[in-house]
Amino acid sequence: MQIQMELILSLFALLRNLLSKMELKYFKRSEFDCKCGCGGTIVSDKLLQLLDDAREFAKIPFVITSGYRCQKHHDDLTSRGYHTAKTSAHLKGLAVDIKCSDSKSRAIILDALGYVGFKRFGVAKSFIHTDIDSDKPSPVMWLY
Ligand SMILES: [Zn+2]
Ligand SMILES: [Zn+2]
Numbered sequence: 001m002q003i004q005m006e007l008i009l010s011l012f013a014l015l016r017n018l019l020s021k022m023e024l025k026y027f028k029r030s031e032f033d034c035k036c037g038c039g040g041t042i043v044s045d046k047l048l049q050l051l052d053d054a055r056e057f058a059k060i061p062f063v064i065t066s067g068y069r070c071q072k073h074h075d076d077l078t079s080r081g082y083h084t085a086k087t088s089a090h091l092k093g094l095a096v097d098i099k100c101s102d103s104k105s106r107a108i109i110l111d112a113l114g115y116v117g118f119k120r121f122g123v124a125k126s127f128i129h130t131d132i133d134s135d136k137p138s139p140v141m142w143l144y
Contacts, residue, residue, distance in 0.1 A: 008057050024048055026055040032067025032096065040070040042093035050116050051096060058112035063099035065127055066090060083144050087135070089120075095131030 025050065034040035055062045069077070069090040076096035078084045100106050106128065110121060113130050119138035122129035 015025050021135045024052045026052055026062070027064070031064045032093075034068050034070045035066060036070060036073035036076065038072065038075050040068055040073075042068045044092075044094050044132065047094055047096065050118065050132065053116045054109075054112040054118070057115050060105055060106050060107065064096055064098040065099045067095075068093045089131035089133035089136065091095055092133060097127045097129045097130060099126065100128050101126045 025120055029043065030050070031042040032041070032048070051062065067092065069088065071091065074084060074091055084090075093130070094107055098109055106123070107126055110123075114129070115122065118130045118132065118135070119137060119140070120131050121141040122144060123141060124144040
């Protein structure tokens with residue numbers, strides 16, 4: 001009897017876990033995996049939920065060009081001349097870069113990110129960085 005109860009509880013936990021992973025309406029979690037091919041997939045659920053809400057509000061596609069980065073990928077980008085922060089929020093799974101290269105979608109995406117509560121933005125010609133790293137100052141918006 002005791003064992004059955006434990007089995008039922010663990011099934012519930014599994015189900016809840018599966019459901020929470022399906023909550024995202026617009027993104028697959030794999031879109032946030034490290035792009036170096038290492039298979040690293042650390043990404044904050046809060047970040048994903050906020051992005052999903054922002055995407056709903058924006059009504060235009062969000063193409064994720066960078067989510068989680070492992071240290072090796074981070075070092076590689078830095079050595080190739082990319083502007084990377086020493087303690088990048090990408091390393092913690094708290095940041096994303098969204099592809100964006102025209103003025104209209106830039107305005108729409110920034111508006112939507114701000115609307116759902118993001119307070120840190122990096123604006124580049126071809127992407128928008130945002131993160132929820134509470135160790136860093138906010139509100140801020142910087143240029144690359
Ligand atoms: Zn990696
Ligand atoms: Zn970034």
